[in-house]
Amino acid sequence: xxxxxxxxxxxxLPAVALPALIHLLTxxxxxxxxxxxxxxxxxxxxxxxxxxxxxxxxxxxxxxxAVLLLILAFARPQASDQPADVGADAETVRVVxxxxxxxxxxxxxxxxxxxxxxxxAARVLRYHPRLRANLLLAGASVEGVFEQPSSNFEVLHxxxxxxxxxxxxxxxxxxxxxxxxxxxxxxxKDKRRxxxxxxxxxxxxxxxxxxFSILPASTQIQLESIASPELANLAVLHVEAHRPHLGSxxxxxxxxxxxxxxxxxxxxxxxxxxxxTLTLVANCxxxxxxxxxxxxxxxxxxxxxxEARLVxxxxxxxxxxxxxxxxxxxxxxxxxxxxxxxxxxxPSSSYFLQCALAPDAAAAQVxxxxxxxxxxRNLASSSxxxxxxxxxxxxxxxGLLAGLIRRGRPLIYVAAEPVDATxxxxxxxxxxxxxxxxxxxxxxxxxxxxxxxxLTTIRHxxxxxxxxxxxxxxxxKRLRFAGGLxxxxxxxxxxxxxxxxFGDGTPLLVMVASDAGSLAVINADLAASTxxxxxxxxxxxxxxxxxxxxxxxxxxxxxGESLVAHLxxxxxxxxxxxxxxxxxxxxxxxxxDSEQRYGRLTEDQAGVLWQWSSPGPPGVYAVRNDxxxxxxxxxxxxxxxxxxxxxxxxxxxxxxxxxxxxxxRDATIGGNQRDETWSKLLTGCVTCLLASIGVxxxxxx
Numbered sequence: 001x002x003x004x005x006x007x008x009x010x011x012x013l014p015a016v017a018l019p020a021l022i023h024l025l026t027x028x029x030x031x032x033x034x035x036x037x038x039x040x041x042x043x044x045x046x047x048x049x050x051x052x053x054x055x056x057x058x059x060x061x062x063x064x065x066a067v068l069l070l071i072l073a074f075a076r077p078q079a080s081d082q083p084a085d086v087g088a089d090a091e092t093v094r095v096v097x098x099x100x101x102x103x104x105x106x107x108x109x110x111x112x113x114x115x116x117x118x119x120x121a122a123r124v125l126r127y128h129p130r131l132r133a134n135l136l137l138a139g140a141s142v143e144g145v146f147e148q149p150s151s152n153f154e155v156l157h158x159x160x161x162x163x164x165x166x167x168x169x170x171x172x173x174x175x176x177x178x179x180x181x182x183x184x185x186x187x188x189k190d191k192r193r194x195x196x197x198x199x200x201x202x203x204x205x206x207x208x209x210x211x212f213s214i215l216p217a218s219t220q221i222q223l224e225s226i227a228s229p230e231l232a233n234l235a236v237l238h239v240e241a242h243r244p245h246l247g248s249x250x251x252x253x254x255x256x257x258x259x260x261x262x263x264x265x266x267x268x269x270x271x272x273x274x275x276x277t278l279t280l281v282a283n284c285x286x287x288x289x290x291x292x293x294x295x296x297x298x299x300x301x302x303x304x305x306x307e308a309r310l311v312x313x314x315x316x317x318x319x320x321x322x323x324x325x326x327x328x329x330x331x332x333x334x335x336x337x338x339x340x341x342x343x344x345x346x347p348s349s350s351y352f353l354q355c356a357l358a359p360d361a362a363a364a365q366v367x368x369x370x371x372x373x374x375x376x377r378n379l380a381s382s383s384x385x386x387x388x389x390x391x392x393x394x395x396x397x398x399g400l401l402a403g404l405i406r407r408g409r410p411l412i413y414v415a416a417e418p419v420d421a422t423x424x425x426x427x428x429x430x431x432x433x434x435x436x437x438x439x440x441x442x443x444x445x446x447x448x449x450x451x452x453x454x455l456t457t458i459r460h461x462x463x464x465x466x467x468x469x470x471x472x473x474x475x476x477k478r479l480r481f482a483g484g485l486x487x488x489x490x491x492x493x494x495x496x497x498x499x500x501x502f503g504d505g506t507p508l509l510v511m512v513a514s515d516a517g518s519l520a521v522i523n524a525d526l527a528a529s530t531x532x533x534x535x536x537x538x539x540x541x542x543x544x545x546x547x548x549x550x551x552x553x554x555x556x557x558x559x560g561e562s563l564v565a566h567l568x569x570x571x572x573x574x575x576x577x578x579x580x581x582x583x584x585x586x587x588x589x590x591x592x593d594s595e596q597r598y599g600r601l602t603e604d605q606a607g608v609l610w611q612w613s614s615p616g617p618p619g620v621y622a623v624r625n626d627x628x629x630x631x632x633x634x635x636x637x638x639x640x641x642x643x644x645x646x647x648x649x650x651x652x653x654x655x656x657x658x659x660x661x662x663x664x665r666d667a668t669i670g671g672n673q674r675d676e677t678w679s680k681l682l683t684g685c686v687t688c689l690l691a692s693i694g695v696x697x698x699x700x701x
Contacts, residue, residue, distance in 0.1 A: 099200035140560030168560030213658025235642035259284030407566030438493030464543030483525025
C-alpha cells in the first residue's frame with residue numbers, strides 16, 4: 001500500500017486523538033446536593049450511568065473513525081499493484097508505449113480505439129516538474145519522440161495529437177525492448193521511480209509472445225486495455241493467383257475470406273484482374289474462414305494488378321476488406337537445359353528431359369546450354385534451369401547458379417554421375433545458409449553398381465506424386481532405377497524435403513527451398529531407368545516443374561515489414577529503372593523522391609536488388625524499365641490484424657508477466673479505478689458522522 005499524499009499521515013495520530021480529548025474535556029462533573037434519602041437516587045444514577053457509557057463509547061468510536069477516514073482520503077491510498085501518479089516527493093521516469101497498429105482502427109459506436117487511447121495517453125503525459133517522459137509509437141517498427149525521456153511535454157502532446165493508425169502489425173517484443181533501454185537505472189544509487197504504461201488493444205496475435213521479464217525489475221508496469229468486447233469483423237485474408245499449367249493463358253484464383261463474428265455470414269467479393277471483373281459468393285462459418293476458387297480464362301500477358309474487395313460488409317475494421325495481389329503471365333516458358341550430351345544422341349537422359357519439358361513446341365521452348373560456357377543472360381531469361389550430365393562445373397558456373405537460386409530461379413539437378421556429388425557440394429556452399437539440403441550426396445562405392453533400385457517410400461500427398469492418385473502404388477511397383485549417388489543424412493536439413501526413397505535408403509527426389517528460389521535433385525540416371533519410358537514421366541515432370549515455377553507468378557509484402565526482392569538478371573542499375581505505384585490501367589507512377597518513398601535499387605554479384613525498409617500504404621508497387629513493368633509486388637495489411645480477439649488481463653498479469661508485478665486495467669469500462677478509493681473513504685467518513693447523530697437521537701434523555 002502506497003499513499004499519494006503521505007504528508008497527511010503525519011497528522012493522523014493527533015487528529016484521531018482529538019475526539020477522545022474533546023470527550024474527556026466535555027464529560028459532565030458530579031455536583032454535590034444535600035438530600036435526606038439517597039438510596040433510590042443512587043439506583044437511578046447507576047441505571048443512567050450504564051446507558052450513558054454505551055452512548056459515549058459508540059459516539060467516540062464513530063467520531064474517531066470518521067476522522068481517520070478523512071485523513072486517509074486526503075492521503076489518497078494506492079493499492080500496491082497500481083502505479084501511483086507523480087507525487088511531490090517522487091522523481092519519476094515514465095515511458096508510454098502507444099499501439100498504432102491496424103487493429104487500433106477498429107470502431108465501436110463510431111469511435112476508433114486509437115481515439116480512446118489518445119485521451120488516456122494525454123492524461124498520463126500531464127506535466128509535472130519531477131517527471132521525465134517519452135512516447136513510443138509502436139507498430140512494425142517503434143518510433144520514439146525523443147531518444148531518452150524528456151520534460152518537453154509540449155512536443156510529446158503534439159506528437160500524440162498527430163499520430164495515426166498504421167496499416168501494420170504490432171511488434172510487441174521490439175517495443176518492450178526499446179522501452180527497457182529507457183527504464184534501466186543509471187546505477188545502483190539511482191532511486192528514481194520507473195514506470196511503463198502500455199496503451200493497446202492487446203490483440204492475441206500481437207501479444208501472445210510478449211515477455212515483460214526483459215524490463216528492469218524496478219519497473220512499475222501498467223497496462224491500459226482499449227479492447228472493445230464482441231467486435232464483429234470480416235476480412236479478405238489472402239489472395240493467390242496462379243496458372244494451373246505452364247504456358248496456360250487462364251489462371252486459377254483462390255480467395256480466403258475470414259468471418260470473425262459469432263454468426264455465419266454470406267459475403268460477396270468483387271475481384272478485378274487484367275480488366276476483368278467477377279463476383280464471388282462465400283458462405284463463411286462463424287469464427288472461421290473459407291476459400292473460394294474461381295478460374296479466369298484468357299488473361300493478358302505481363303504483370304497484372306489485382307484487387308479483391310468485400311461488398312456491403314459492415315464491420316469494425318473496413319481497412320482489411322480490400323486486398324491487393326499481382327500476377328505475372330509470361331508468354332511461353334523457356335527452359336535452360338545445361339548438359340554436355342549431344343542433341344543427336346538418342347535415347348539419352350537429356351533427350352528424355354527435353355521431350356518431357358516441351359511435349360508441345362507451341363507451349364514451351366527448351367534451350368540447350370554448354371556447361372563450360374554458361375551465360376547469365378541465357379540462364380536468367382529462362383523460367384527453369386535443368387542440369388543433366390554437366391561434367392565438372394567450374395566455380396564461376398556454380399556461383400552463377402547459386403545466385404540464380406537466391407533470386408528466385410528454380411533449378412532441377414539430375415544427379416547421375418559421381419562428379420555430380422562434387423557439383424552439388426560446391427553449389428550448396430556457394431548458396432550459403434539459405435540452402436539446407438537434408439542429405440549430403442556422395443559418390444557411391446566403386447563396387448556398388450546401383451542397379452535395379454526400387455521405390456519404398458513416396459510422399460503420395462505432395463506433387464509430383466499426388467497427380468497419380470490411387471494408381472501411384474501400381475505405377476511405382478513397375479519402376480526400376482539405376483545410377484545416381486549415395487547419401488548421408490544431415491541434421492540441419494528437413495526430413496520432409498525427401499519426397500521419395502529407394503530400398504537402400506538413398507533418396508530419389510529431394511526438393512528444398514532456398515531464399516526466393518528452390519532446388520530439386522533427381523538422384524538417378526534417367527537413361528538407365530525405366531521411368532522415362534513410361535507414360536508417367538511427362539506428368540511427373542509437369543507436376544514437378546509446376547510446383548517449382550508457379551510461386552514466381554506474383555509476390556506479396558506486408559506494410560511496415562522489410563522488403564527485399566531480387567530482380568531479373570537481365571536488369572542493371574545503369575538502365576532507366578524507376579520505382580512507383582502501379583494503378584488501374586496506368587503504368588507505374590514515379591516521382592523524383594521515389595527512392596525515399598519506395599526504397600532503393602542496388603546491385604550485387606547476383607544482380608539488381610530492390611530494398612524497401614518500410615513498405616506501404618497498401619497497394620501494388622512496381623519497378624519500371626523504361627515503359628515496361630519489370631517487377632511488381634502487392635503490399636497488404638498483415639492478415640493477423642483482422643482477428644480482433646484480445647488477451648485477458650489474467651494472461652497478461654500471470655503467463656506473460658515474466659515475474660514482474662503487472663497492473664492491468666480495462667479502460668473501456670470507464671472511471672478511474674485508482675481514484676475510487678478516496679471517494680469511498682469520504683463516503684465512509686460522512687456515514688460515520690451521520691451514524692453518531694443517530695446514536696445521540698436514540699440515546700437522548
